[in-house]
Amino acid sequence: MSEEVLTKLIVLVERAVRPVRANVSRKRLMREELLAHVTAIFEEEAEKAGDEGTALERTRQRFGDPLELSSELQRSVSKWNRIEGFLQSARLKPGESPPHYAGRIAVGAVVVYLGLTACLVLQVVAVTGKLQLWLPHLGSSPVVAAFPVIAAFLGMLVAPVHSRALFGTRSERNLRLAIVCLAASLAFLPGATYLTYFVLTQIAPDHDDIREFADVCWFSLICAPMFPLCLVAGARTYANDFRDEQKWARLEIEE
Amino acid sequence: MKTINGDMLRGHLETMILSVLDRGEAHGLEILHRLEQAGSGLLRMKEGSIYPALYRLEGAGKIKAVWEPKPHARRGARRRIYSLTPKGKREFAKGQTEWASFVQVVGAIVGAPA
DSSP: OOHHHHHHHHHHHHHHHTTOOOOHHHHHHHHHHHHHHHHHHHHHHHHHHSSHHHHHHHHHHHHOOHHHHHHHHHHTSOHHHHHHHHHHTTSOOTTOOHHHHHHHHHHHHHHHHHHHHHHHHHHHHHHHOOSTTHHHHHTTHHHHHHHHHHHHHHHHHHHHHHHHHHHSOTTTOOHHHHHHHHHHHHTHHHHHHHHHHHHHHHHOTTOHHHHHHHHHHHHHHHHTTHHHHHHHHHHHHHHHHHHHHHHHHTSOOOO | OOOEEHHHHTTTHHHHHHHHHHTOOBOHHHHHHHHHHHTTTOEEOOGGGHHHHHHHHHHTTSEEEEEOSSOSSSSOOOOEEEEEOHHHHHHHHHHHHHHHHHHHHHHHHHTOOO
16 A cells, blocks of 8 residues: 555545544544554455555545544544543644643633632622622632632643653653753642732731631642642653644645 | 445444344454345445444443454554443343334334234
């Protein structure tokens, strides 16, 4: 089988799989299995027809319309898998520049933060029944809501850099950068906690929440290694997923 | 005799796959070949559409799959080998009973008993 034919078969599979909303591993499974299938059909047809052009055309006919298959594949994806796919779409996309990625994640973090704050406001309004009463009851909650958002934002920024520095292509690998990322991530949890604590002491110095939050500050120091550990644990998967997505995303699939 | 296409198979494909796998494990293309063989060449379906059905069955725990250790072809990707789970076996037995009763009832109505 020539390289050109193999590429055409890969494109045929990608037309069916790319529009499917699913997590990376499910799409990888679909791609590999469907590619194995179309390769086998092509081999059968090439043996019968004797020329690659006819075999390729018959392969397309036997495989069916990729768009139709795409919607059938979508129906086979569970709701949770679809949600996981959506969450994974927040990761660095193949070909995306670091500033664009940082901007996209920042916008996402702000939206999540505003959403959390809105939920807290609605909860207080539901309990008190009055909109003007929301602020005293809400206390420092919006600031506290910012804490996980800041930590997640920092983690999402560092994760792609770290994973590629450890398990990327030969030119991407950089042990020193990986160590710097790990060292920086060690400060994420205490940093986000102490920043939140600082803001709380400035906006509501007499609020009860501050005393409670002071305990969390100590706890955040103990839990600080969690972030770098998570980065190391997820690095290989992250890098593999990214490389895989990059390989398929490069394909031009428009007819 | 007229061929049976994908639209007519809809709703029965999953039971037919269970039936094929009841005779032994197989990968996607092998399942299609067995279906065509059992249908005496009268079954015509777009081959890609077997995979969504396989994924649905797998998601429902009726079949399980393992990757073959090495790619099938020189340049090819790996295939997955499907087999029935105990739940799939029970579902297949249930499907057979339901099909027998369906054929009996509809056959009697349209005047062509099984």
